Amino acid sequence: MGVRLKNVRKSFGTTQVVHDVSMDIPTGGFAVFVGPSGCGKSTLLRMIAGLEETSGGQIEIEDRDVTTVEPAKRGVAMVFQSYALYPHLSVFENMAFSLRLARAPKAEVTRTVGEAARILQLEEHLDKKPSQLSGGQRQRVAIGRAIVRQPKVFLFDEPLSNLDAELRVQMRLELTRLHRKIGATMIYVTHDQVEAMTLADKIFVLRDGIVQQAGSPLELYDDPDNRFVAGFIGSPAMNFFPVKVTADDGTYLTLTTLGAGNHGIRSVLKGARPEIGTELVAGIRPEHFELVDGGLPVRIEVAEELGDVSYLYSRMEDNTEVIVERHGSRDLLDGKMVGLSAQPEHVLIFDRSGQRLR
Amino acid sequence: MKSGTRLENGIITAFTLIVGLVWIFPLYWSFLTSVRSEENVVTEPGIVPDEFNLSSYVDALFNTKLLTWYFNSIGTAVIVTVVVLVISMMCAYAISQMQFPGRKLLYLVVLASFMVPAQALVVTQFILMNDLGLINTWAGIILPQLIVPVVIIVYKQFFDAVPKEMREAAVLDGGGEYTILFKVYLPLNWGITTALAIVTFIGVWNSFFWPFLVITSEDMMTIPVGITQVTDAFGIAYARLMAVAMLAALPVVLAYLVFQRRVTEAVMISSGVKG
Numbered sequence: 001m002g003v004r005l006k007n008v009r010k011s012f013g014t015t016q017v018v019h020d021v022s023m024d025i026p027t028g029g030f031a032v033f034v035g036p037s038g039c040g041k042s043t044l045l046r047m048i049a050g051l052e053e054t055s056g057g058q059i060e061i062e063d064r065d066v067t068t069v070e071p072a073k074r075g076v077a078m079v080f081q082s083y084a085l086y087p088h089l090s091v092f093e094n095m096a097f098s099l100r101l102a103r104a105p106k107a108e109v110t111r112t113v114g115e116a117a118r119i120l121q122l123e124e125h126l127d128k129k130p131s132q133l134s135g136g137q138r139q140r141v142a143i144g145r146a147i148v149r150q151p152k153v154f155l156f157d158e159p160l161s162n163l164d165a166e167l168r169v170q171m172r173l174e175l176t177r178l179h180r181k182i183g184a185t186m187i188y189v190t191h192d193q194v195e196a197m198t199l200a201d202k203i204f205v206l207r208d209g210i211v212q213q214a215g216s217p218l219e220l221y222d223d224p225d226n227r228f229v230a231g232f233i234g235s236p237a238m239n240f241f242p243v244k245v246t247a248d249d250g251t252y253l254t255l256t257t258l259g260a261g262n263h264g265i266r267s268v269l270k271g272a273r274p275e276i277g278t279e280l281v282a283g284i285r286p287e288h289f290e291l292v293d294g295g296l297p298v299r300i301e302v303a304e305e306l307g308d309v310s311y312l313y314s315r316m317e318d319n320t321e322v323i324v325e326r327h328g329s330r331d332l333l334d335g336k337m338v339g340l341s342a343q344p345e346h347v348l349i350f351d352r353s354g355q356r357l358r
Numbered sequence: 359m360k361s362g363t364r365l366e367n368g369i370i371t372a373f374t375l376i377v378g379l380v381w382i383f384p385l386y387w388s389f390l391t392s393v394r395s396e397e398n399v400v401t402e403p404g405i406v407p408d409e410f411n412l413s414s415y416v417d418a419l420f421n422t423k424l425l426t427w428y429f430n431s432i433g434t435a436v437i438v439t440v441v442v443l444v445i446s447m448m449c450a451y452a453i454s455q456m457q458f459p460g461r462k463l464l465y466l467v468v469l470a471s472f473m474v475p476a477q478a479l480v481v482t483q484f485i486l487m488n489d490l491g492l493i494n495t496w497a498g499i500i501l502p503q504l505i506v507p508v509v510i511i512v513y514k515q516f517f518d519a520v521p522k523e524m525r526e527a528a529v530l531d532g533g534g535e536y537t538i539l540f541k542v543y544l545p546l547n548w549g550i551t552t553a554l555a556i557v558t559f560i561g562v563w564n565s566f567f568w569p570f571l572v573i574t575s576e577d578m579m580t581i582p583v584g585i586t587q588v589t590d591a592f593g594i595a596y597a598r599l600m601a602v603a604m605l606a607a608l609p610v611v612l613a614y615l616v617f618q619r620r621v622t623e624a625v626m627i628s629s630g631v632k633g
Contacts, residue, residue, distance in 0.1 A: 051526050072532035084523035088545040098531035149531070 001063060002027040002185030003048060003153055008057035010043055010209070017043055018209040020057070025187065025202065027062065030179050032188045034196040035206035035232070041189045042157055044206070048187065049078050049155050062152050077146035078155040081162060083138045085130040085145075091117075092126040095144045116147040119181065136167045143178070156188040160195065172198055193233050197221070205229050227281060227354035236286050236311060236323045243282045243349070245274050252344055255282055259318035263296045267347035271358050280357070281350045286311065286325035288346035295339030298322050303333045314338070392600035399596045414601035418588070423576055424602060427584035432609075434499045434569075434580060435562040442506050442558050443551065450513030451539045455525055465514070472507035477567070484571055498572040499580065503562060509554055516547045553620040560610050560621075581606040 003025040010018035018040045025031040033041035046052040048059055050071030059067045066074045085094050092113055093100075099109045117123045120140040130138055139159060146154055156175075160168045176199060179186055190196055196203050197217040205212045205220065205228070213225040217233075224230035230238045243265070247254035250273075252266045258279065265282065274280065298314035312324040312333060324340065349357045391399055395411050402408075418424055452458070453465045483502045492498035520543060528538045544551065566582040573579050576587055581602075588595065588602050614621055 049526075049530060051529065071526075071530050076530070078527070078530050080523040080527060082521055082523050084521065084527040086524070086527075086542060086546075088548070097528075101532045101537060145527075145531075 001025070001060065002029055003031075003187065004060040004063075005044075005048075006058040006060070008044070008047060008059060009055045010040070010047060010052060011055045016055075016209065018047070018055075021209070021211055022057075023204060023211065023214060025185060027185055028183050030186045030188065030199060030201045032190060032196040032200035032203045033206055034190055034193055034203055035212075036191060039206040040209035041191075041206050043209075045078075045155050045157055045187060045189045048074075048153070049076050050074050051078075075152035076155055077149045077151035077153075078157065079139075079142045079146050079159045081158040083130070083142040083162075085138060085141055087130050090127055090129060091122060091133070091141050091144075094130065094141055095148050097145065098149050112148045112150075113144075116144040119147065119178070120144050135163050136171060139163065139171060140174075143175075147182070152185060154184055154186040156186065158190055159188075160190075161192075168195075175199060194235060197233070203233075205232060207232075223358075224348070225356050227283065227350040227356070230283050230348060230350070230356070234285055236325070238283045238285050238348075239289075239322045240281050240283050240350075241316065241320050241322070243280055245276050245278045245280065248273055248276065253349070255280065255347070255349070257282075257296060257316070259316075259320070261297065261317050265296065265342065265347055266344040267349050268344045269349065269357060274351075274357065279352065281352070281354075283348040283350060284342045284346060286323045288342045289322075289324040289340045290342065291324075291326070291338050292341045293339055295341040297337055297339055298324075300333045300336050300338060305330060312338075388600045388603055391596050392604050394597055396595060396597050411597075414595075414597040415605070417598050418601040418605060422588055422598075422602065423579070423584060424581070424605060426577055427579050427581045427606075430496070430499075430578060431563055431580040431582075431606075434496055435559050437496070438500050438503045438562045439555050439559045441500075441504055442509055443555055445504065446506060446509035446554075447513050447544065447551070448539065450510045450517055451535070451543060453510070454514045454517035455538075455543075456535065468507050468510050471505065472511065480568070480571065483568075487572055492572075494573055494575045494578050496578070499569050499578075502568060503565065506558065509558065512550065512554060513547070516550050517543055520546055549620070549623070552617070553623050556613060556617050556621050560613065563610055 001024055003023075005021055005023045007020045007022055008018060009016065009020055021044060023031075033044060035041050043052055047054050048061075050066070050069065054067055057067075058065055061074055061076065086097065089097065095113045095116060096109045099112060104112070113126075114123070117126055120143060122137065122140055122144060125133060125137060125141075130141065133141065139162075142159070160171050163171060172195060175186075175188075188195075188199055200217055202214060203217055203220055204214045207228050213220060213229045215223075220229055220233045224233065227240065231240065242258040243255035244258055245253055246256045246264065248269075251268065253269050253274075255265050255267060257263045257265070267282065296316070298316050300312045300314045302313040304311040304313070308327065310326050310329065312326065314322045314324060316322060322340070351357060387405070390405070390407055392414055393407075393410050393412065395409065395413065398409065449468070453461060453468070479502070487493055487498045487501070492501065524542060524546070525538055528542050533541065563580075564582060565580075569580045570583045570586070573583055576584070579587065585599065585602050585606060588599050
């Protein structure tokens with residue numbers, strides 16, 4: 001196993017920020033920790049790096065317990081959000097820093113740094129100082145500095161946050177290529193669910209120091225465990241509105257919207273059945289809405305036309321915001337009333353505590 | 359900034375010029391005195407240069423222990439500067455970057471010691487140096503001058519400003535604390551190190567009170583203390599006295615001219631004008 005966490009905890013004083021986190025990341029896997037600010041994802045990464053002590057539990061890297069091992073001896077390398085390049089050293093010396101500290105022979109330093117520079121297309125910049133490089137190049141140097149250490153695990157702490165949108169997309173692609181090329185275990189922290197979806201083999205969604213759900217990007221998107229994950233993964237976010245169970249035929253639940261008239265929608269439920277009259281929350285993704293006559297009525301406030309796709313920012317009768325995604329139509333809909341519907345398998349339901357009913 | 363009228367600018371320029379002249383006059387007077395003969399200094403005082411006589415400089419160089427005093431001044435100033443910078447840097451690094459019990463208390467002690475005037479410690483320091491048998495030695499001059507809280511405070515301020523990721527990256531690269539300090543933090547703060555070195559050097563070079571107390575042997579004197587001996591040896595020999603003073607100031611003046619920008623920066627930083 002590349003990285004294994006067993007009931008890892010972290011407290012700052014009396015405040016516990018990571019609660020009994022356990023996870024397995026296979027060797028060569030690309031795991032992404034995603035969650036809102038303050039969810040503990042960076043703290044968890046720093047604990048794996050050894051930059052934060054653990055308050056409890058065990059961290060294993062390649063089946064070796066490293067919980068109390070000092071950072072440099074864990075076989076990890078980290079890429080920071082701010083790049084953390086040494087401004088007084090050239091690109092070559094930045095990348096060679098760890099090798100020089102390890103007193104590696106000169107020939108090995110030249111060869112290893114040269115190889116990393118080749119992979120990252122930095123060969124012509126080796127003599128420059130970090131201040132002479134663009135944001136993307138600096139990020140590549142930071143990655144290069146990690147590569148030369150030949151770590152078992154690469155740790156990335158929001159490495160693309162300081163780049164502009166276009167460069168971020170490009171670097172995302174480069175990271176995916178790099179992962180395929182060197183095949184090392186990678187753990188990546190981000191608050192951007194698009195980065196998480198595009199990079200990860202496995203996403204860990206965190207909230208308040210607890211892993212809410214772990215799985216492949218599409219598992220999390222299609223089959224979220226709770227309302228938080230359903231709302232966090234996907235852009236624009238899933239729409240939620242309160243409903244009441246009015247009928248149950250054993251396969252389909254009939255739900256009636258609360259507060260926004262009494263419009264019926266249906267959902268598929270395989271497991272335990274809620275009682276008739278139970279109040280729940282329904283969740284429907286923007287792309288799963290259909291515009292139909294006689295559907296759930298909403299007034300479109302703003303229609304954003306993006307060419308191939310348009311987003312209809314709408315409100316129900318009780319003012320609940322609903323976002324609808326449409327493809328291919330460019331009709332002007334601002335201010336219009338339309339009816340919405342969705343296929344039962346696309347209507348997810350959650351109990352009052354936010355847990356998904358399947 | 360809005361520029362003033364021509365009259366306002368003229369008044370400001372004239373005022374600055376007058377203040378400048380008042381400021382430079384003692385230096386000019388000293389130089390003028392040093393290049394006149396002893397007789398002329400006393401009999402025909404004036405502010406207009408009327409002769410250029412270097413005999414006082416020759417006297418100062420060959421009939422006093424000026425070269426010995428130079429050696430003592432340079433030796434003690436260099437040692438104090440190097441040691442002050444190294445220990446202050448290490449102390450500031452520990453307070454700024456490392457986590458250990460009593461860290462805040464240590465910093466408070468440093469701050470508190472900054473508020474104790476050096477003169478208040480003179481008697482106890484003299485007794486201590488005497489007990490240690492260090493009167494009339496370089497160690498006697500050097501040791502009490504090694505604790506300079508302001509250098510620690512300035513370094514801490516600069517180390518605090520270094521992004522913590524820089525240290526963490528170095529930790530992950532396998533650097534120990536000394537490596538991180540000397541290979542990352544010191545080069546990142548080379549500018550302030552140079553500035554602090556110059557200010558410390560000038561301060562030690564000019565220090566008179568402590569060396570005057572701890573040194574009685576003419577062979578161990580630093581230049582500022584040695585100047586007092588010139589007066590004693592020649593009676594009131596103004597020209598020679600001023601020649602020694604000029605020679606004593608020379609290294610500091612040269613250092614200032616070469617590192618003018620850094621010295622100004624250091625003075626502003628250590629006085630809190632600039633952070």
